[in-house]
Amino acid sequence: MNLLEVRGLTTAFMTGRGEVNAIEEVSFSLKEGEILGIVGESGSGKSVTALTVMGLLPQPPARVAAGEVVFNGQNLTRMSDRDMQRIRGPGISMIFQEPMTSLNPVFSIGDQIMETIAAHERLSQADLRKRAIDMLDKVGIPSASKRLDDYPHQMSGGQRQRVMIAMALACNPKLLIADEPTTALDVTIQAQILDLLMDLRDEFGMAIMIITHNMGVIAETADRVLVMYAGRVIEEAPVAQVFDRPLHPYTRGLLECVPSLTEDKPRLVAIPGTLPEPARRPPGCRFAPRCSHALPACSEAIPGLELLEPAHAVACFRAKELAPA
Amino acid sequence: MTTPLVTATGLSKHFEVGGGGFFGLRKAATLKAVDEVSFTINAGETLGLVGESGCGKSTLGRLLLRLIEPTSGTITFDGNDITRIGRMEMRGYRRSMQIIFQDPYGALNPRMSVEDIIAEPLVIHGERPGAETRRKVTEMLGKVGLPARALDRFPHEFSGGQRQRIGIARALVLHPRLIVCDEAVSALDVSVQAQIVNLLQDLQREMGLTYLFIAHDLSVVRHISDRVAVMYLGKVVEVADKKTIYAAPLHPYTQALIAAVPAQHPAQRSRGRRQRIAGDIPSALNPPSGCRFHTRCPHVMPVCRERAPELREAAAGHQVACHLTDT
Ligand SMILES: Nc1ncnc2c1ncn2[C@@H]1O[C@H](COP(=O)(O)OP(=O)(O)OP(=O)(O)O)[C@@H](O)[C@H]1O
Ligand SMILES: Nc1ncnc2c1ncn2[C@@H]1O[C@H](COP(=O)(O)OP(=O)(O)OP(=O)(O)O)[C@@H](O)[C@H]1O
Ligand code: SF4
Ligand code: SF4
């Protein structure tokens, strides 16, 4: 059984120009212990997908216009706020894109971790403290028992990110959603945090949904990958397939425009144009205005996500004829 | 033949920080953002400048343009010492050196039209707004790939990549010789980043520009640079041509930095295979004694804690500051 099933999820926002869909017909699943990477450029709908799964978008202005989220056999889309509270923490927990917004500057990090645990488990103060120290140890904060009473501003960016991970892990979640967990960090610290996430998966069998705009982070961590463009999933495949045999013109473009660390290229292969805002998305295939393979028919209907090869789905009318032999 | 366009010698910038703080308890202290740095940028080349957050890259870029005054050291531009010349004399050089920033939103005045934004440097340097400035602005728009009808529009009507093009047009309108690109493509989506990197390279060829390219993305820096300098806590620790520095780095910090870059293919995953450096970057306010990297260096020796290694030529065109190579 899949730990998480997302089916046909469409989330709309009320804006000055009427209601617009931030994400459309997003479907995917996740097994226990699996790392799913979600990659896409800014505004493609990665965070909205994660926040919809977590039930954390304020409604209104947001509205789940269609689809459902099933976690561990329970339908979260129809769940009350109170029941949803019980899922967050021991069921699903999340590391947010902006670290400082989710740590409270006026409480010590120890208090914040203990409060998270206390919301779900009845433990004595001494046991809570012990668990908090354990968690900080686990995420590699040196002399954890001494740092427990420190405040967020007394820690470096990398340490704050570790504290956030400790908080997210405090209730042993079955699924961890990590939204750009390393984007604000330097590369040497990023490498440490990515190693840590994978160690935790190996140790606890936790499933991880890792959201990033960085193909390198995907290459380092993911088992399976979803590529998003303009609010839709346009390709889904095991990680090696995505890199060796990308079938969507956008995925191919995304891989080609990254400069190499070992080879000289005289020029980068850029994708012309920019990602459209939700209210200005073109009709039909959202990528058509930027796609060098576009035909008039591409703008008439939206291509659906279809299995083209085993475990490899793509949303492009021409994927089959364009696929390399 | 390589001719130096800019030379920095023993350049330092110290900031006085602190004092006050909670209950006035904190003592004032000196932060050595850039500490005794020497290097050259040759005419027509791109020197990449990398290093982790807070190591002093932006401070160094601003020092070269004299947007901030050095604490000590000298800067020469085209063979002339510009470190202590007065404001009027500096104006002549200002035309030749421009900077492009990371944030295409913050850097452009939202109430000015694109024409006024791009013409402003011309006006500051004494030209009257009119047909001639309009001609120059239109020419620059074309060079950066924007249509002439963009002239009377305002920054908010453009995407991030287009705004960065406007910023580039503004920097180039005076036909400068040196451009400091401070994280100029870092905030852009990869597909747009590639467009702007290509544009910067085309303009360099066309206009004979020299770049100091500051960025934290090591693959972009490799692509655009001829040579690369690596900084750690206010010091330049290694300089070499790009092939050498990526394929055979000599400084342990450069080695760690390159090893930490995420793999470009899942078959090359680095976890468990590549050496990691532990720990965080120490505070610039209280840097380690001797070699500043010694708290994280896997090869640390007793001498490293006592004496700071100097930047020396380890091979032709390859400079390193490390006691290991210092024999
Ligand atoms: N509260 C909101 N009201 C209106 N539109 C919104 C809201 N939140 C997000 N959106 C829109 O939904 C789209 C998807 O946003 P989302 O934050 O999911 O993008 P993302 O892929 O996470 O991008 P990034 O890489 O920049 O974090 C964007 O176009 C955004 O403008
Ligand atoms: N005006 C200032 N007053 C005090 N300290 C400063 C000032 N400007 C910079 N610093 C400090 O100098 C050091 C170098 O800063 P700088 O901005 O040059 O780093 P950077 O390498 O550009 O970092 P980033 O990659 O984050 O942009 C930092 O410790 C910074 O806090
Ligand atoms: S459907 Fe058409 S426009 Fe869209 S990606 Fe495929 S070929 Fe390009
Ligand atoms: S001088 Fe010593 S501590 Fe510094 S990088 Fe070299 S070996 Fe490491």
Ligand SMILES: [Mg+2]
């Ligand atoms: Mg996001």
Ligand SMILES: [Mg+2]
């Ligand atoms: Mg900077």
